[in-house]
Amino acid sequence: MGMCPEHYIDYMHDYLDGDITREHEQELKKHMQSCVSCQKHMHELSDTVAFVKSATHIMAPPHFEANVMGRLPKRKNVLGIQKWLRRHPIIVAAAVFFLLMGATLMASYPNDNQFSVTTQPNLVVDGQTVIVPKGEVVKGDVVVKNGNLIIEGEVDGNVTVINGSYMASTAVVSGQIEEINETFDWLWYKIKKLANDAMALFE
Amino acid sequence: MDALVNKRIKQVLKGDQNAYADIVNLYQHKLYQICYRMLGNKQEAEDIAQEAFIRAYINLHSYDQKRKFSTWIYRIATNLCIDRIRKKKPDYYLDAEVAGTDGLDMYSQIAADEQLPEEAVEQMELQDRIQYEISRLPDKYRSVIVLKYIEELSLQEISEILDMPLGTVKTRIHRGREALRKQLNNL
Numbered sequence: 001m002g003m004c005p006e007h008y009i010d011y012m013h014d015y016l017d018g019d020i021t022r023e024h025e026q027e028l029k030k031h032m033q034s035c036v037s038c039q040k041h042m043h044e045l046s047d048t049v050a051f052v053k054s055a056t057h058i059m060a061p062p063h064f065e066a067n068v069m070g071r072l073p074k075r076k077n078v079l080g081i082q083k084w085l086r087r088h089p090i091i092v093a094a095a096v097f098f099l100l101m102g103a104t105l106m107a108s109y110p111n112d113n114q115f116s117v118t119t120q121p122n123l124v125v126d127g128q129t130v131i132v133p134k135g136e137v138v139k140g141d142v143v144v145k146n147g148n149l150i151i152e153g154e155v156d157g158n159v160t161v162i163n164g165s166y167m168a169s170t171a172v173v174s175g176q177i178e179e180i181n182e183t184f185d186w187l188w189y190k191i192k193k194l195a196n197d198a199m200a201l202f203e
Numbered sequence: 204m205d206a207l208v209n210k211r212i213k214q215v216l217k218g219d220q221n222a223y224a225d226i227v228n229l230y231q232h233k234l235y236q237i238c239y240r241m242l243g244n245k246q247e248a249e250d251i252a253q254e255a256f257i258r259a260y261i262n263l264h265s266y267d268q269k270r271k272f273s274t275w276i277y278r279i280a281t282n283l284c285i286d287r288i289r290k291k292k293p294d295y296y297l298d299a300e301v302a303g304t305d306g307l308d309m310y311s312q313i314a315a316d317e318q319l320p321e322e323a324v325e326q327m328e329l330q331d332r333i334q335y336e337i338s339r340l341p342d343k344y345r346s347v348i349v350l351k352y353i354e355e356l357s358l359q360e361i362s363e364i365l366d367m368p369l370g371t372v373k374t375r376i377h378r379g380r381e382a383l384r385k386q387l388n389n390l
Contacts, residue, residue: 009381010377013373013376013377013380016380017358017376044384044387044388045380045381045384047384047387048380048383048387049352049380051333051336051383051387052333052336052337052348052383053352054329055240055334055337055352055353056330057232057236058232058235058239059232059235059236060231060232060235060236060249060252061235061245061249064227064231064249064253065224065227065228065231067249067253068227068231068256069220069221069223069224069227071253071257072220072223072260073257073260073261083264
């Protein structure tokens with residue numbers, strides 16, 4: 001067979017794969033009519049294919065399915081959470097944002113019970129109580145921490161009382177009045193303040 | 204069948220583990236057969252076929268439902284088989300005595316990787332002979348021959364399963380056939 005050009009062998013394989021062109025097939029047939037060794041080679045290849053194809057079908061053992069089901073990993077919550085996280089990236093981003101924001105704001109939550117008040121000249125401080133005297137007009141925002149506020153006069157601005165109480169009977173306040181006692185109130189107040197400051201930047 | 208498979212896959216992905224039983228049931232024989240023909244050993248074939256189903260289950264979320272499930276899971280199985288074949292070789296010394304077998308060495312444990320004497324081969328039953336000849340093929344030819352002639356898959360599917368170009372699959376099938384032809388005619 002060594003005498004025959006290599007490409008006849010290639011044609012044989014193309015023929016066995018079922019993708020030989022018509023011209024090649026005719027060329028191969030013509031060649032094989034006169035070449036015993038190529039005939040033999042082709043026969044051997046066909047026999048080889050028939051030999052492998054005569055393999056019986058093998059079945060999986062009867063307990064196979066049950067064994068696989070028994071070996072499956074139990075559904076872990078971790079997997080579920082991971083899947084959920086993968087599907088909701090925006091919620092995850094928002095959650096991380098709030099977590100970090102919250103941590104920052106918490107850090108600034110007044111843990112000390114120190115009494116403090118904004119310094120306006122006409123505020124009267126009596127122990128832990130701040131008084132806006134009758135007839136007086138206090139300009140600007142008034143913030144009282146860990147103390148009470150009594151307004152008898154007028155405030156031209158916002159009033160905020162943190163961890164204390166606010167008393168006003170006939171008060172005139174041009175801005176908003178807020179009383180903050182809880183942590184969440186405090187957070188909300190801080191966030192609003194941040195937002196207001198940010199708005200102020202753009203104005 | 205594909206519609207049923209995709210329905211079951213969706214159920215599994217939603218958390219219904221039992222829906223996976225139908226998938227195992229549909230593909231168990233095909234998958235086991237590939238593994239058995241590749242590895243030539245029932246115990247290993249069962250091991251690897253089970254492993255393939257478990258890997259498929261764990262990675263089910265990464266399966267692209269637009270493609271054929273059989274192609275995907277056959278690929279997992281053939282990769283595991285090829286890994287196993289490659290690992291098996293340097294894992295132990297062939298002439299080391301096997302513990303508790305009283306003088307038997309590893310040669311007697313290997314199904315058919317080594318060439319047997321001619322008379323022994325001639326006396327084999329046809330089915331044993333087929334498995335023996337397949338096992339003697341180098342693993343890169345073995346996988347294409349098994350997929351083509353035992354599983355009767357198209358060249359296109361084989362190229363997807365083995366993740367290699369169609370031309371490479373053809374070349375390997377040609378060489379695999381030649382190798383088998385030589386094995387059969389040496390006797």
